[in-house]
Amino acid sequence: MRVKFQNTICVAVIVLLSACSNEKRVSAIDMGKARVEIQAMEDAYAAAEKAKDADKLVAYYSDDAITYGRGRMPEVGKDNIRAGHMKRLADDTTGNANVYKVVDLFSEGNMLVEIGSWTELNPAGGEVDKGHYMSFFQKKDDKWVCVRDMSVTSNKVKK
Secondary structure (H helix, E strand, O other), X not given: OHHHHHHHHHHHHHHHHHHOOOOOOOOOOOHHHHHHHHHHHHHHHHHHHHHOOHHHXXXXXXXXXXXXXXXXXXXXXXXXXXXXXXXXXXXXXXXXXXXXXXXXXXXXXXXXXXXXXXXXXXXXXXXXXXXXXXXXXXXXXXXXXXXXEEEEEOXXXXX
């Protein structure tokens, strides 16, 4: 009888302590809604590339973001990311367009990690290049922003 009473007291104490926890509870992320929001961000990013609008491109990023692109050094901070995009957009005379697609999302607290695929298409719609990317998002002011991203090509490196 004494053991049963001690077990009951232990369970009650654990329940009370967990209920009194000062730890901020994080609500679960609605992954269906998050997928729609992130895909919309990817679509807006692709449209900004096509329009050669660096300001709309950097709306994707947080102020302290770092982007790791193919064939270049990391760009740190929104201003450097904007400058890098402005140069690449000015140098691009191909008329090619990119398509970005959310493949998978993982979440924890107010953070998301996106695994995505990208395809570069020429003006006739033919595939020029393709690959994958990973983007790390945080929710700031009720809006997802990219804090880190990185991409790779799936095609063999030309020698």
